[in-house]
Amino acid sequence: MNWRQWIFSKLTTEASLIAVVPAVSVHAGGSITSAPLNKPFVIYRLQEEVPRLNDEDRPLATSRSGEVWVYDDPGSYDRIDDYLKLVRDKIAGQVIGVEGGIACGWQGESPELSDDEFKCITRFGSFQLTGVST
Numbered sequence: 001m002n003w004r005q006w007i008f009s010k011l012t013t014e015a016s017l018i019a020v021v022p023a024v025s026v027h028a029g030g031s032i033t034s035a036p037l038n039k040p041f042v043i044y045r046l047q048e049e050v051p052r053l054n055d056e057d058r059p060l061a062t063s064r065s066g067e068v069w070v071y072d073d074p075g076s077y078d079r080i081d082d083y084l085k086l087v088r089d090k091i092a093g094q095v096i097g098v099e100g101g102i103a104c105g106w107q108g109e110s111p112e113l114s115d116d117e118f119k120c121i122t123r124f125g126s127f128q129l130t131g132v133s134t
């Protein structure tokens with residue numbers, strides 16, 4: 001399993017998470033062009049992989065940052081806040097099941113934002129994935 005598959009699996013199989021955002025409402029960044037009808041919905045994004053520890057020219061350890069964006073109808077941010085807390089609880093810590101995966105560190109959450117294109121309120125949580133090069 002790679003990092004993208006791992007985060008998708010976490011967001012779509014953990015019972016406490018899918019009780020708030022059903023698995024069909026979890027999307028990879030760039031996979032949707034308009035807001036889904038059902039809210040809340042989630043868009044997850046992964047950034048580039050960067051070396052963290054090198055042995056001459058070969059990276060021994062790498063990290064990759066990512067974000068989980070939660071969108072909801074305008075109004076209260078309570079559902080978004082609750083979901084982000086659940087995400088943090090479910091993904092932060094030791095990683096099992098990713099080839100070379102070591103840990104996922106929670107880095108924090110964004111302020112309250114609005115998305116005019118999707119006509120939603122939103123916040124995101126950011127995390128860093130650390131692993132050994134394979």
